[in-house]
Amino acid sequence: MNTMNPKHAAELLFEGPLAEEYGMLAVICPPAAEISRRVGEYVGGWAPPYPAASLNLLEIGSGTGITTACLLASRQDTLIESVDNAPAMQTQARHNLTAALAAKRLRLIERDALSHLREMPDASIDVVASAYTLHNFLHGYRQNVLKEILRVLKPGGLFVNGDRYALDDAAEHLKSTQEEVRHYFRVFTELKRPDLLEQWVIHLFSDESEEHIMRLKPALDMMADTGFANTRLHFRNGVNALVSAVKPA
Template identity: 35%
Template sequence: MEDKRFHGKAGEEYSLFKLACPHFEELENTLGKIIKEQFQDKNNSEIKVLEIGCGPGFTTLIILDSDKRTKVVAVDNEPVMIEQAKEILKEYTNNNRVQLTECGALEFLKKQSSNSFDVFASGFTLHNFPNDFREQVLAEIHRVLKPEGIFVNADKYALDNESEHKQSLSWQLQQFKEKYSQINRPDLIKEWTNHYLEDNKPEVIMKESEAMKSMNKIGFKEIKIVFREQMEAVLFAKK
């Protein structure tokens, strides 16, 4: 089951997450760089991109900037996020480069034709799903990607080494405490801390090696981590 996890202040003021994640832009820019590199020598008239969990549109902007041929189908199940995205992406929805859809991930994917997208790209979304639900979503992503289509996900991939993972989690929780204290937002400290602790539960946590193993079983190939900083990483794969 897919929960709505950004209906509170974390969703309404998602832009403030960047304050507590100093490598956010580098992470996102890596995603865009990969799309650019993968398609710069290809003669596609358009690059059809599926983005699950578009949020307010930060990752969508990176995708759009990666190649002028990109056209993005951006999906989110949170009304508060879609409303922000409508404003941030207004220019691109007006010129038909972005189609915004309020819908659950699996529900949306099951309605799509097989082999219909060149790219799946997402930021900070898949880690929110329970493990069994995530596997279903990944299987559907594989189905809707075209042969040789690419998967690029900038997200929370927990380190396999338990000690290193605990250190990274502790570091991130401290970032929330320090950065949000500076702007007098104890509410955000509490909300983001709870969110990260929820992500750390056994039935939710997305561990690097387990994620790669699951994707390999589904049929993805060339699976690799191309960027990592603390808890976050960019994972690349092909269909």
């Protein structure tokens, strides 16, 4: 019998056509590219409050490498470890990020994020960055990941997350989600891809479910309750938002 509390379990959500044609994200969610760019820019402009010749950066949820590429471009003094538990996504990241892998500026790790974090030493990382990954987590799993991020960051270290943060006003959020679904239908009907339409709608149901949905205010509260300081919203375009916090020095 599986005794694991499902609210704390890792899930494998990116398989099959959804993963193999993840590039569709650019069409169905145009603001995502801007959020990835902003994650990179924020890290590029950040200075640690302690002397550091280079920065150790952990990315959670490499995906196909869209945000990883922005992080790599944002500054040259970073050594990036990026973790993702979906083989189909990591295969594409390996293909898309060959130069950084060859230059040993990047290491891709195919693993569930929480298990990886739990094996990392305390206060060993300068920056933890992520995009469009934490909203996929079950609430209990997300809370455990946040606790581990805080533990592995050096005092004064940065956590930056560009992600899907549901609108706090439930009626507004419903309206925005309905508009998203309309957009999915328009795009995939035009492309004659009912298979992808089905996959993305099913995925949206998971993101929107009570046990996953990451609303902005509760998410910022969860970060503050975990022990992060300076928890801030920098940018918002509908559900797409850039958030950062630091580990108290």
